Amino acid sequence: MLIFERSRPGRRSAAQSPAARAATGEIPQRHLRTRPPRLPEVSELDVVRHYTGLSQKNYSIDTHFYPLGSCTMKYNPRACNAAALLPQFTDRHPAAPDDTGQGFLACVHELQEMLREVTGMAQVSLAPMAGAQGEFAGVAMIRAYHDSRGDTQRREILVPDAAHGTNPASAVMCGYSVREIATDADGNVELAALRAAVGPRTAGLMLTNPSTLGVFEHSILEIERIVHEAGGLLYYDGANLNAILGMVKPGDMGFDVIHINLHKTFSTPHGGGGPGAGPVGVNAKLAPFLPLPLVAGPDGEYRLLAEADRPLSIGRLGAHLGNGGVLLRAYVYMRMLGADGMRRVAEFSTLNANYLMVELQRAGFEVAFPRRRASHEFILTLRRLKEETGVAAMDVAKRLLDKGFHAPTAYFPLLVPECLLIEPTETESKQTLDAFVIAMKEILREARENPALVKSAPHETPVRRLDDVKAARELNLAWSGR
Amino acid sequence: MLIFERSRPGRRSAAQSPAARAATGEIPQRHLRTRPPRLPEVSELDVVRHYTGLSQKNYSIDTHFYPLGSCTMKYNPRACNAAALLPQFTDRHPAAPDDTGQGFLACVHELQEMLREVTGMAQVSLAPMAGAQGEFAGVAMIRAYHDSRGDTQRREILVPDAAHGTNPASAVMCGYSVREIATDADGNVELAALRAAVGPRTAGLMLTNPSTLGVFEHSILEIERIVHEAGGLLYYDGANLNAILGMVKPGDMGFDVIHINLHKTFSTPHGGGGPGAGPVGVNAKLAPFLPLPLVAGPDGEYRLLAEADRPLSIGRLGAHLGNGGVLLRAYVYMRMLGADGMRRVAEFSTLNANYLMVELQRAGFEVAFPRRRASHEFILTLRRLKEETGVAAMDVAKRLLDKGFHAPTAYFPLLVPECLLIEPTETESKQTLDAFVIAMKEILREARENPALVKSAPHETPVRRLDDVKAARELNLAWSGR
Amino acid sequence: MLAAIGVDSIERLFDEIPRELRTGELGGLPPALSEMAAMRLMRERAERDGAWLNFIGAGAYEHHIPAAVWQIASRGELYSAYTPYQAEASQGTLQTLYEYQSMMASLTALDVTNASLYDGASALAEAVLMAVRCHNSARRVLMPASVHPVWRRVARTLVRNQGIELVEVPYSAEGGHTDPQSLERYAGKDYAALVIPQPNFFGVIEPVDELTDWAHASGALAIAVVNPTALALLRPPGEWGGAGADIAVGDGQPLGVPLASGGPYFGFMACRRDLVRQMPGRIVGATVDTEGRPGYVLTLQAREQHIRRSKATSNICTNQGLMVTAATLHMALLGPEGLARVARACHANTLKLVSALTAIGGVTRVFGGALFHEAVLRLPVPVAPALRALRAQGILGGLDLKPDFPELGHALLVCATETKSDEDLARYADHLARIVGKRPRAAARALKPGT
C-alpha cells in the first residue's frame, strides 16, 4: 500500500506545523498556488507504521550479509552516526562564519590530513559529494593542468574496459573523449594495448587498483612509466582502497590524482543510495587546481579557503563543503581505527575474500582469475553453469535472496561473462562466510537438479521477480491517484 | 539462533572497552573471579544484526494494530522520546544536588501539577515506578491513614471480582486480606454484595472506573457513599483513565486515592514490558502520607522533599525519584496535548471503541454487555462460538496474529467466559478498525468452515504455537551452553 | 582460514604487490581511540561550536524537523542498505523513492522527478546540461544574476568543460527580480534555456509567468529553481506561464534535512514527461512481479553510466538517498496543510522581522519586489562588523552581500523561518538597534514580549 492510499482528506499530524495559518502577507494573489500539492494527509502513527513496515522489506548490512562487489558494504560503527548527529553539528548553518565552526572544521581538517597520509598524496579536498563527483573533479584538474601549460591538444582519457561506468562518464563530462584499453587473461591492463594507445592526445589514464576484477595490477610501475612518459597523468579510482589501506599508497604507485569513496573504505553507511563523499587527493603538481572549499589550519583558526585564496582552482562542485555529515562519520571511523586499524582493514578484507574464493572454488564454482590472489573481492564466472543448466548469474543472485543473503554484484565488470563480483569485507565473520558457501553449494545443486526453481527465484522476498521491461515501457514514475 | 551461538572465543567489539587491562590493584586475590562470566564474545556487527533481526520478530505499535484491552497501546509521539534523551537529561546523576537539575525538576513539577488537575486530586507523588507500585503506595497510605487515627482493626480491602490481579496482590503486600465483590449482569458492582461486605474491618475499596469490563460504573456515587459511610476509603485504579480524560475526574467521583498508569494514558511506549510509571494522587486527608520524594516548587528553587519535610510519609519506593525518563516523556506528551487534547483522547478512544463494538456485533460477535456503552474498551464473549465450533477465544486471538493484528487481551477479566477485551485507542484510524473487523469476520467464517485452521493458528508468525506446559515443566531459564 | 587458502600468513596474500611499493608505518595517523574517547572528543568539538540564534538563509533553511523523521530514517534497514539494484530485496527503499517522486511531482506540478542529485547547486548544473542535450544547437544558457551566486559558480564549474556558456542576466535594481523587458536584448539569439529562480536569491518573487513565456517564445527551455517550502504556497513551475516550466530543480534541504554545516543535502529535479530520457540520475518506476503484485524497480537505467558508460546523461551514481527518505517522511508528516502553514509562518515571520529591523533608523529594505521568506536590508553601517557584534550576542544576523553584490552597499540578507518566536525577532531588533546606534521605532517594540 502506498502512503497515498492511507491518506484521508483533512487528517493531519497536527503537532508538526504551526497551530495557526498565517496570512500570505505581501505575496500577490496570482503567485499563489491554487490547488494544494497532493501530499498524503495522514497521522504521525500512519507515517511511522508505514515507513517502519517498508523498511522491514529491505535487506541491509544491519540485517543481512551483503557481499556486493565494488561497493564495500561493511559494518559502520554506530558511534559514527551518534557523533555526526550531535546537535551543535546538525544545527550549524553552512554560511555561519568559520569562527562559529572551529570544532567541525578541526574534525574535517584532521580528516583531510589523515586521507593525505593514507593515500600518499600531497593535498586533499573534501568537496566532492560522491565518487563520481570526485572523478569529475580529478579529471577536471587533469584538464586544468594541461590547459595551464598550454598543452591543449590532450583531449583523450584512457580507461580500461573493466572500469566502472562512472570513469568514462566523468571523462566525458569534462569534455574528453574516452578510449578503452583491453584487459589480459589474468585481469591486468594489456600493456601492449596501452602502449599503442598513449600519445600526444592522451590527457590521462583512469585506473582502479586493485581493479574491479578483484586483482592487483601487477605492472603498475610499468603502466605509470608508459603514461607519464607519454605526457599523460595517472588517475586512481579509489573505490577499492579498502584492499590496500596501510599496505600500499596510491601516491607511492605514482598516481597524480585520486578520488576516495569515503562511503566505501571509510564506512559511511550507504543509506539506500547515498549520501557518500568523494574526496580527491593530488600530488604537488595538481594542488593549485583542487576544488573548493579547502579547509586550512590549524595554525590559529581553521578556515575555508575560497576563490581568492586559490585562483587556479577548478571551482566549486556544490553549494557548500561537500557532505559534511558524511565527513564527520568518516572522521570518527578513522579515529577509532587508528594506524593499526587501517592496516587490519586491508588484512582482514583480503583474508576474507581469499578464503571465500577458495571455498567457493572448492564448492565447484569457477573463479574468473584462478591464477591470481583475490584482493578484497573476486569474480566468479557462471558461464559453464549457464551452458549446462540454463541458470544465469542473475538467477543465482536472486536465489541467494531466498537464502537470506544479499546478492553479489552481477554482470559487472561487463567483460567477464555471467559474472558475480563478491566482496565479503573485513567486518564479516568466518561463520557468515561459511554459511554463504553452504547456500551457494545448495544453489549449485538446485541449478543441476531443479533449474526452474533457481530461474524463478526469488520465492521468499516481499515480492517475486519484478518486470523491468514493463517498468521501462509503461512508465509509471509517480502515483496518479485513484 | 541465540547470541551465545554466534559467540567465538576471543572475539570482541574492541572499541567498547578500555584499550588496556588495568591491574586489580588492592583487591585481594581470593575475592577475584576465577572464571569469566559466560557473556557472548561477538563483534559489534554480530550484536547489531542479531538484535535487529530479533526486533523484527516482534509485533509492536509501530508495526501493528495492538488492541490489547486494559493496556492502552496507543501511539507515542516520537518527540517524547527525543526530549527525554537530551544529553543533559540522560547524563544527570540522581544524587546531584537539586540546583543542578532545575530544568528537569521544573518539568516533573509541572507534570505533578497537571496530573493533579486532570485527576482532581489534592496532591500527587511521582515516585511509584509502575501501576502496581502505585497501588502499593495507595493502599499503604490507606493503612497509614487508618493507623494514624488508631483505627487499626481495619484489615480488609474490598475488590470487585473483575479487578486486575495487581489490586488484590498489592493489598496483600500491605498486610491486608482481600474480599471480592461480585459483578452484576451489566458489569456493575453488585451493590447488595458491597453493602453486605462493608463494615468496621473495611479499610477500603479498590475500583477501576470505567471498569476492566469496559463500562462506566453507573452507581459510583452510591458506592462512594456506602464505602465512606462504613469508614473505608475509596481507591481508584487509574489504568482506564484514558476513557474519561477531561470528562470526569476521579476526585469528583469521591475517590480518596488514585494511581495513574502514565505508560497507558500518558502514552509512554511500553518497551516490551516496561518501564512505566504509577504516580499516586490523594485528597487532602491522605496528603501527609504520600511516598517520597515529592517535588516542591516553583517559588524560588525546585527541590525534592525528603523524610524531614514529610515525617508521616509512607516512605520511599525506590532509590530515586521514580522513573524520571518516563516522567519526562509523559510531560512532553501532556504539553503537546494541552487541555483540549486531553478531552479529545477520551472522545476518540470512546468513539473508536463504540464503533468497533457495534461493527463486530454486526459481524456476528457476541458483546458481553450489550446494553452498555463501551468506554474506551469492550468485551466480546466467544462462549457460543466455542460451544458450536470448539474454537476458543485464544484460538481467535492467535489467528488474528496471522492476519497482521496483535491479539486483544484474552481471558481477562476472568469472570467473562471466553472473553476478548478489545481496546482500539484514539490513535488508530477508521481504516484500521475496518480492516480489523474484516479480519474478525474472516476468522468467524473460518471457525465455522474450518475450525482446525483456527485452532492450530498462528501459521504465519516466526514460530507456531508454543508449548507452555513444556516450558513450565522442563524449566529452561538460562542457556546452558553446548 | 589461512590453511584453507594455503598460505601461512596474511602477509602472503599481498605478495602480488611489488615489494618496493609496500607502505611501512602509517606514521601520520593518531593511535586508535575507543568509542568512549572518540565520543568525548566529538562532544567537546561540538560544544566548541555552540548554539546560535540564526537568521541566515541564503539557500539553507532552519526548519523544525519532526522527531519521527530521523528516528525512522536512521533505522538500520534504511540507513545501511545500498542502492536498490536488487529490487526484490529493496522494496522498502524503492517504494519510498517512488512515493518521494510522486510527492515531488505534485509539489512542482511536473510529470516526473528523479530520485535525487547531490545538491541544489549541482542540480542546477545538471539542468543546464540537460537543456543543452534537449536543444538541437544552442550551447548557451541565460542565467539571471538573481540566482544564488554560489550556485551560478558551481554550474559554471560543472558545465564549462563541455563548452557551455552561462550568460548572466542582470536583475532590476528596484524590484530585485529579473525584468522581462531586460530580456529583449537576448531575443533572436540561440539559447538552450532561461533559468528562473522562484523566490530568487534575494527572497524576491520573480515574474515567472512572463519569464517562462519569454523562454518558450524564444525556443528556449524554462528551468525553474525553486524552494520546496515555497512550493506549498507559490504557484508551482508546472503552472508557470502558458505551458509551464520544462525542468525544475532545487535543494531539498528544507524538507527535513538538518543544516549540518552544508551537507549532506539533496538536489531535486523534475521535468516534463517527454524530457525524461534526458534526465540524469536514478528513477524508480512502478511495475508488477511474476504474480502480478505491485512492486518498484530502478528504471530507464539505459540513461545511466553503469549501462551507457561514456554516453550516459550524467556520471552521477551514488546520490543522496537517505536524505530523500527523510524528505519523504517529512512531507508525509506535514502533509499539504502542514507544509503550507510552515511556508506561511516563514513568510509572516520574515515580514515581522523586516518591519522590526526597518523600524531602526537607517535600516531600509533594498528591493520593492514582494518577498517570500528572505529580504535584503541596507544598514547604515558596514555589515561585517555589525554581524560580528551580533555574534557576540549569540546571534547570526544574516549574510553579508558585500562579497557577491558590492553594488548593493551595506546589504544584508536575512531570513526568519517558522522556528523564530516573537521574542527571537525582538532580541535581534534590540541588538541591531544598539549596534547601529539607533533606537527602534514603534514597530520593533511591538514585538517585545510583555508589551
Place this chain on the structure above:
Amino acid sequence: MLAAIGVDSIERLFDEIPRELRTGELGGLPPALSEMAAMRLMRERAERDGAWLNFIGAGAYEHHIPAAVWQIASRGELYSAYTPYQAEASQGTLQTLYEYQSMMASLTALDVTNASLYDGASALAEAVLMAVRCHNSARRVLMPASVHPVWRRVARTLVRNQGIELVEVPYSAEGGHTDPQSLERYAGKDYAALVIPQPNFFGVIEPVDELTDWAHASGALAIAVVNPTALALLRPPGEWGGAGADIAVGDGQPLGVPLASGGPYFGFMACRRDLVRQMPGRIVGATVDTEGRPGYVLTLQAREQHIRRSKATSNICTNQGLMVTAATLHMALLGPEGLARVARACHANTLKLVSALTAIGGVTRVFGGALFHEAVLRLPVPVAPALRALRAQGILGGLDLKPDFPELGHALLVCATETKSDEDLARYADHLARIVGKRPRAAARALKPGT
C-alpha cells in the same frame, strides 16, 4: 462512525456518566504546544541543567554506553511493544529476555534470574520478602548498615506492612565492612536471611565467604547485593562461602542505562533453582513450537498476580523491560573481557583518585578495607561547602555522608569510573586542594597532564 453507532454526537457516548460529575474546563492546563515549541522548551530546560564532571557514585554509576545500545533498543519494534503475553508475536522481546537471564545467571553464578524488577532498592525488598516466604518461621532479616542507606529505607517501606523486621548490623569502624565476629550476637535467633553487599555502600569489599557461611550455619538465607560491573571482576554470589549465596539482587543501571536523574533503571534478581517458585517477577523459559522449533514464553506465571491474584509472589506487573533490552545489548557488546576491563579501569581510576586526593594535606581515607570503585574520604573541612565550591568549578565532587553517617565526620563518598581521564582526576584534585587550602603532594601532581 457516529451513524454506525447510532448516536448523533460523541458527547452521547458519555451519557452513562452522571451529569453532575462531568468536568467543565480543564482550567489548570496550559494550551497545546506544537512539537517544535515543545522541543524548544525541553532543550532550554535541558540546557539549564548543564553538563558536569561527575564523581558521584552511591548506587548509580556513569559508564560509557556504546552508541549501538540505544540505537537498537529504540527501534519501534522493541520500544513500542507490550509485555510479551502473545508469545508468537513477541519472540524478539522474549528471546532477548532469555538471553538476558542467561547472561545474568552467569554473571551472578546462580541458576536462574527473573526478567527484572523496578530497581535495585525495591529488588532488595523483594529479596527480603522472598527469603521470608522461603523460611518456615522467621520474619526478621539481618541488614548490615553497610548497605546503601536509601535502599534500606526502601526495603523497610515495602516489607513492614507484612510485619517483617529488618535488624541493623553495624559496620566495622576500621574496615568499613561487616565484621563476621560481630554477628555472634545474633546467633541462635531466628532470622530468615542475612543481607551481604559486595562491594558495600562505602565501596569496600566485604568478607562474603565468612558472612555467607555464617548465614547458612544459622539457618538463614544469604542475600547478596551486588554491582554488575564488579561481578565481571569479583567472585560471584553463587560461589560465596561453601554453598554460595541463595539470592542475589542489585541495580542493573551500570549495564547500559543512562543516569537520567535516577530512572528508569532496573532491578535484577537471581537465585538457586529450588527457590525459583518463590521468585517474584516475570520469567522467560525456552520451549518449542508445534513444529519443534525453539521458542520462548513467559513461564511459571502461576506465581504472578494476574493468575494467582492475592496469593502471588509479588504485585509487580509492568517491569523495566526496555532497560533490560539495553542491558542485554550492553553486555553483548562488551563481552566478558570488555566488562572486566571496564571494572578494572574503574578500580584503577578510583585508586588514582584516592591517592591524588589523599595527597592533599588533611584528606584521608576513612576505611582500611580494600575498595572496588568507590571510597570514603575524610576532609579537613565540612563537606557540604566544599562540594558547593567544587560545583562552582563544574565538578560534582561526590556524596556528602553527613546526613546518613554523621559518625564519620567530614566524610565524602567518591567514585571514578572508566569515563574519567587522568586530566579529570587532576582537575578534581587541583580544585579540592585549593578549596581545603592545602597544596597537593607529589602523588597528585603526578597525574597532571604534561608532567
